Each structure stands twice: as structure tokens, then as C-alpha cells.
Amino acid sequence: MYQTSDIKKGLKFKMDGAPWNVVEFLFVKPGKGTAFTRTKLKNLLTGQVIERNFRTGETFEPVDIENRNVTYMYNDGEHYYFMDSESFEQHPVGETALGDSVNWLQDNMPCDILFYEGRPISIDLPNYVELEITYCEPAVKGDTANNAMKSATVSTGATVLVPLFVENGTTIKIDTRTGEYCGRVSK
Template identity: 45%
Template sequence: MAIEMGDLKKGLKIEIDGIPYKIMEYQHVKPGKGPAFVRVKIKSFLDGKVIEKTFHAGDKCESPNIIEKDMQYLYDEQDLYYFMDSESYEQIGLNADQVGESIKWLLESMHVSVLFHNEKAISVNVPQIVELKIVETPPNFKGDTSSAGKKPATLETGAVVQIPFHVLEGETIRINTDTGEYIEKAK
């Protein structure tokens, strides 16, 4: 299905030259002279690179053949991360490039969304908010009670995030996986 300039919007998935992209930013420009155009920032599902592209009236792009499957992360072995389809129980192994930034947040048994382009796994999306246990963080010192201060904390997945001073080792916290920021203590 062809997508025209007027159909573009933030969050839309498009395909250009056989590569699937997601529109991250969208700007419709109507200059004083000449025809209107659309300037977008698009992020590749294959390598995560963000590029800027301009679409003029009459320009078309395709809708990608992307399927999202709910899968469960099982384990990693050498350079592969194994996932199981929640419906068919079929297992697939993905390399670190395909898993991408999601590696920092993966816990065994976690349900994730795996994107397939033309029946080939291309990327893994973890939930936007995950709960992880702090395995290492410096101890608090007297006077470290201000909410403005932060300290580094290593989580059970190996990721390092900045947390407030009052949060202690062994506690479980909620993290925004899009930004890598601490949200709150888990209840």
C-alpha cells in the first residue's frame, strides 16, 4: 500500500528502499514561495540510525510488511539471545545487533515484542517500564537525604542507572526503558 505525503504522521511505520523505518518527528512546512513539503526524522528498525528526509507532493513510500509477535526471553548463550513464541512455542536466536539497546533491560522469562520484517526478526522491544532489582550501589552517608542528588546503581541485568540517594541496594525499582531513567521504588 502506497503512503503519500499527506498521510505521514509521527509514529507511522514506512518502508524506503526495502528498509523499514518509524517516523520519530514530523513537520509540515508551507513556505511563502513554492509547494508545501514534509520534513521527517525517521529511525531505521534494522540498525537504529536516525536520518532526516523530505517528502514533496507526489512522493510516495510503502507500508512495510512488519509483524509484531509476543515472545518470551529465555536465555543467552555465547553471542545469541533466545526467545520463544508465546503461541507456537517456536524458539529463535537473535544476535546482539538485532536485540539492540533492549539487552540492558532483559530478564529471563520477560515478555517482549519482537518485530519481524518480511518474516525475518529485526528488533526487540521491551516494555516501556520494567521493575529491576539493585545489586550494587554506594551506601548512603549522613546528610545524603536531598532529593536533588543522584548516585549510580547497577541493576540485576547489568545496566547502570542514576538513582536518588535514599534508594538502597537490594530494593526493586521501576525504570523507563526509553530514557533509562529511574521512576520510583516498586511497590
């Protein structure tokens, strides 16, 4: 069993019958009254984020979450298929479990999938991906006041804001956690 003193970022535990992940926490000791821990929690099944305070001494049940190394294979329109790197078993994953990660998936991309009670609940991608720009508007000369950005569509179909000097066919580096442009990639 976990106690409030064990709470830290990334801790996974079971509360109200669902698995939760600690996103943020802060130990608060008010001048008057008992100390407590203020947390921001994410439901691993639904993605819902809530804020909750825990009194000192409360206990939590550990949750059994399995992390597997997989490789993205293909999408059949309904599910995304990943192959386990150890057992070579294929795991179909629905789009709801993937969330925004769908925008950055490339064939043969290594990933980690979290399983809860035998079913996939979320995916962890590499922090950065390199994608080619398939379409962007040409930059207009003299349109360069203050870090001007334009929309660009990458090979996966996602839209990213890029600087004006980036052109069609350019390979760029994108942060998968934020979806932001990080730079051009020289080949």
C-alpha cells in the same frame, strides 16, 4: 502505496530498499514555494536516524513488518532466545537487533519482536521493569544538595542513576524507554 498526506509518527514504509519508521514529522507550508513534509526517519535494520523532506504528492511503498508476541527465555552468550507465545517456536536474536533493550531483559519477560523478511530486526519491551539493586555506594550524611543522585547496578548488570536514599537490595521501577529511575517498589 502511501502518500505524503499519510505520513504520521510510527508509519513504516520502504525507501531505498530498506524499511524505515517515522520518528517525527512536521508539515511545512512556506510563504513562497510548495508545501513539504519534514521528517525524522529511523532505519529499522541499522538504527540510523536521518532527516528528510518530502514534497507533496510523493508516494512510498508499504513495508511488510510482522509483530509477534514472545517471551524472553535465555542467553547463550551469542544470541538471546525468545519463545513465540502462539507457536512455541524459539527465535534466536542477535545483540545488535536488541540494542539497549539488553539492559532490561529478565527471564520470562513478555515482549514484542518486529520481523522483516522473516528475520528479527527490533524488540519492544514493556514500558517499565522492576529490578533489584545489587550494588550501590552508601549515601554520605549531609550529601543532599539539590536532587543528588548516585550510580547503582541492578540485577541485569545495567547501571542506573538513583536517589541517595536507595540502598542495596531495594527493588526499583525503571522506564525501559529512557533507562531512568521511576521509584521504589514496595513488596
